[in-house]
Amino acid sequence: MNVLNTSGNRRVVVVGAGAVGATYCYALAQSGLADEIVIIDKNEDLAHGQVLDLVHGQPFFPTVNIRTGSEKDYTDAQLVVITAGQAQKPDETRLQLLQKNAAIVGSIAEQVAASQCKGVMLVVSNPVDILTWVALKRSGWERGRVIGSGTVLDSARFRHLLSRHCGVDVHNVHGYILGEHGDSEFAAWSMTNIAGMSMENYCPVCNKCGEWETERKQIEQHVRESAYHIINYKGATHFAVGLALVRITEAILRGQNSVLTVSTLMKGEFGLEDVCLSVPTVLNNNGVTDIIRSQMPEEELKALHHSADVLRQAILSLDSDVR
Numbered sequence: 001m002n003v004l005n006t007s008g009n010r011r012v013v014v015v016g017a018g019a020v021g022a023t024y025c026y027a028l029a030q031s032g033l034a035d036e037i038v039i040i041d042k043n044e045d046l047a048h049g050q051v052l053d054l055v056h057g058q059p060f061f062p063t064v065n066i067r068t069g070s071e072k073d074y075t076d077a078q079l080v081v082i083t084a085g086q087a088q089k090p091d092e093t094r095l096q097l098l099q100k101n102a103a104i105v106g107s108i109a110e111q112v113a114a115s116q117c118k119g120v121m122l123v124v125s126n127p128v129d130i131l132t133w134v135a136l137k138r139s140g141w142e143r144g145r146v147i148g149s150g151t152v153l154d155s156a157r158f159r160h161l162l163s164r165h166c167g168v169d170v171h172n173v174h175g176y177i178l179g180e181h182g183d184s185e186f187a188a189w190s191m192t193n194i195a196g197m198s199m200e201n202y203c204p205v206c207n208k209c210g211e212w213e214t215e216r217k218q219i220e221q222h223v224r225e226s227a228y229h230i231i232n233y234k235g236a237t238h239f240a241v242g243l244a245l246v247r248i249t250e251a252i253l254r255g256q257n258s259v260l261t262v263s264t265l266m267k268g269e270f271g272l273e274d275v276c277l278s279v280p281t282v283l284n285n286n287g288v289t290d291i292i293r294s295q296m297p298e299e300e301l302k303a304l305h306h307s308a309d310v311l312r313q314a315i316l317s318l319d320s321d322v323r
Helices: 019-031 044-055 094-114 128-139 152-166 199-206 212-234 239-253 298-316
Strands: 011-015 036-040 065-068 079-082 120-123 146-148 258-260 263-267 273-278 281-284 287-291
Touching: 011 019, 019 036, 019 044, 019 239, 036 044, 044 065, 079 094, 079 239, 094 120, 094 128, 120 128, 120 239, 128 146, 128 263, 128 273, 128 298, 146 287, 152 212, 152 239, 239 258, 239 281, 273 298
Parallel strands: 011 036, 011 079, 036 065, 079 120, 120 146
Antiparallel strands: 146 263, 258 281, 263 273, 281 287
16 A cells, blocks of 8 residues: 655654554554654565554544555655564563574665665664664664664663552653663663652652562562563563654654663763663654763663673674674
């Protein structure tokens, strides 16, 4: 279903029409952020089916052109979102997806770069940090324009659990999960606050906790294992990640200078080089324009370096033809 592009310049191209890609498109259509949503998939029937299903709901959401497309649509895209790849299976880690998805994402990144696209590339496929690194290398783009969804979703899970634990509206809970979007991620407790009060100061006032040190370790572990639980229950995660992607999209399309924990290439920040992982970044229509260089406690900085080491080892395991 190809429709002439008569809309504005907020074109979002989504590569991959599976559960994550389709759910993102569904949430994006309702947001009113995009002028045009273009869906591309090797399975053309699946892409056509998703488009038909979405356009039949057009009377119920803001005006947006939704259609299938091709590589030609990359050229004028403000944002290219890559969700293509093999899905994570029960009991499979994100890193085990590496070899089969690196080739897929690397090839797409080359196609996007060849189109002379001037927009931003957002990698969602897992393992997202390594695939972001692959997309960056294969595209040849500057680092700020190739980002991964990173720990934006993990940070949302963290805030939800703290909100439930403390009995406070999630919108007044602020905190970040940093590092790998995976098993080596960690909670940056030094950056966590409720209504501006650090957790260390808030907890004595709250006085609801038993053994707080034990409970906060349980919260952090629950965040780390959330995806595995959901995959074991229903086979895939896609609702919350779709919403997280819309939040990232909003920051880019509206040039908001939002602070989000997307995955981006380190070039000396926090003593790290040539690895993509999540730290607080400033995100706008040009992609990542700045990295917030906060003073992390030694234990958090150590955790960040451990996460980077895990990712470097995975990168070294990549076949040379996909690097």
